Amino acid sequence: MAVTGITVLYDEMCGLCRRSAHWLVSEKGHIPVEILAAGSPAARDRFGDIPALGEDLVVVSDDGRVWWGSPDAYIMAMWALRKWRPWAIRLSRPGMRRLAAGVFKRVSTHRKAIGAILGEPYCADCAPRPVERL
Secondary structure, X not given: OOOOOEEEEEOOOOHHHHHHHHHHHHOOEOOXXXXXXXXXXXXXXXXXXXXXXXXXXXXEEOOOOEEEOOOHHHHHHHHOEOOOHHHHHHHHOHHHHHHHHHHHHHHHHOHHHHHHHHOOOOOOOOOOOXXXXX
């Protein structure tokens, strides 16, 4: 079965993740891309049985396949976009896969720090931030 749409579940507590998710839906796509905060009630209702939910970027296709982590989910999200599909195809090849995994792992590892530098974008479907007590 061909993939005709994807849902991207992202960490709503991460500024970089929110910016990336909203960037995804602003790009022209080959297929529809839905973004959903991993901690939202809708995500828990629809995808609560996915082990990586909220811990990693997760992409779910309309035919039920699931990708998470580095670099599979990132490549699948890029594959959905017109401008980025050629890069997704290149990065999924055996010779480039190790490079892609390294880059995506480095960005993932430092995503909270990168997000802090970028600032906090608005997130309509996010759960409220927990209050930190001193």
